[in-house]
Amino acid sequence: MIALSDKFLKGRKLESLVENQTSYTLRNAAMHIFETHKQANEVLLKFEQPVLASMIVGKKVMHLRDHQAFDFLPGESLILPANETMCIDFPEAQLKNPTKCLAMAISEEKIHKVLQLMNENMPKDNGNEWGIMDYNFHFVNDLGIYQIVQRLMFLFTENHSSKDFFVDNMLRELIVRILQTNGRKIYTRETIALSGDSRLSFIIKYIRGNLHETLSVEELSKKAYMSPSHFHRVFKNELGISPIEFINNERIKLAVSLLQNSKRKIKDVYMECGFESRSYFNRVFKTKQHISPGEYQLKMQHNLH
Template sequence: MTKFKGGDIPREKVKMAKHYPFFIGDTIGVESYWQKLHWHDVLEINLIKSGTGYYMINGQKFEFQEGDILLINSNDLHCAYETKDLIMQVTSFDPAWLISSLRLDPELLSPFREMGVNFSNLLDREHPRMHKMRALLLELQEEHESEERSYTTIVYALLLRFLAIVNREFRIEGAAIAASPISERQLDKMRYVIHEMEQNFAHPWTLEELAALVYLSPSRFSDIFKRTVGMPPLLYLIHIRLEKAVAMLENNQLKITNVALECGFRTLSNFNRLFKKHIGASPKQSRRFHGS
């Protein structure tokens, strides 16, 4: 494993059609093994249709409830956690799609460009225009899913309207926006460690090894990681391994013992215990469910 040298850490590349780089759809709940931090090259808008939970975004915690709208910038380190009955509409789009409109309105993407300065990831739920914003996102989804004639043009127009209203109405100029407790340099280091953990998930990582990757003491590293991710580094590693294990169990050719070893668990009993604790079912039950 190489140590941190700074620079860009690979982002998740979201594949989208060149002529229509846009997607909108619902996610129901957040499985425990999907609660992992990621960052990508698209912009994201989330509407909470029902339920409650919270987002970890660049080390800040945003609790959300039904009706809330959140904006996620490209390169934001983020993940969602469900607390109850979560249904979330997720909108993703390539900002390059809006280049022609930016010539007309250079401030159109300011809500993302000025995030943390003049805008918050969580839009003000008490704002009088929130009802209109929710309606626009629901209409966006309806048009996208209908695929009727000229639907792409209407989706584009609705997205422009949504962004323009956010830029006009939800700016927080002169108001104090809580600064991220994590610096950009520290975020880069955590991105690097997460990338190394995911690429080498079976390695018997120790806290000291992970901290050494980014030239931090174990206690300092553990503190920054927990504030960024919302959980300690070795617990996050367990989540990564269990995610890989669930995928491997779909292949009935692999014995459960082999799955455990390939995912970095030293004993079958420890694997079974952690799997049941975090996934909510035994490996055998998960295999039957995914294999059915």
């Protein structure tokens, strides 16, 4: 299990700098929705059960031991183990533009029941059994998981006599999707950190630091001292997606963050994110977010009012 260092935690106590917290508790899960109305740093939160954390509006900066701090943006989710202390910064929260996030604690009994069901009815191709998920696992642009989270938000807040039953069924689908996605080993910061290939780790950092520039497989392979074909193969084996897919994912993550500002022009956003044309930006954005950049910006503006 990954936790914050003892040096960091020494002398600190758990504090809530979150302005509003609304909690809903059902049989196998509890959902907590937070709104932060002012900038805050090093806010500590901990739950006694495994947690799915998801961003709704705004940006958080997450800190975990042995890993660089990373931005946590709308549409992204993070799986954390029980009793994991989260250290969170809220760099952009404002009274008129609050940061909204969700933390859902799922009972370990429920997780183990789903694992048993999967092993009985959905065996892996390689013959191995399904096991507990990797924690500190970061999901980016996973529409299936995002839509389930949205549905769970509705179910938890609905006044319905059967909502425990509805939520249980939705939790089962959520756990199955998480485990299957986890099993495909899509790219995560942890995968990169654990990789023995320092050249690839350097390339990842270079991409993230130069999204506004023109990035090509040929250029990146030269920086990694590999042929383009070998670089493409190594990259996809390590991260589960191609270099171009990774670059586009990172650019759309940045665009999602920038478009939350209703004053930003879409032309400026796509150029800042490194897209060469508005039409290509629109196509990639809609493929990954299932909504156009303009519609997304309007939706975010509506959510803030």
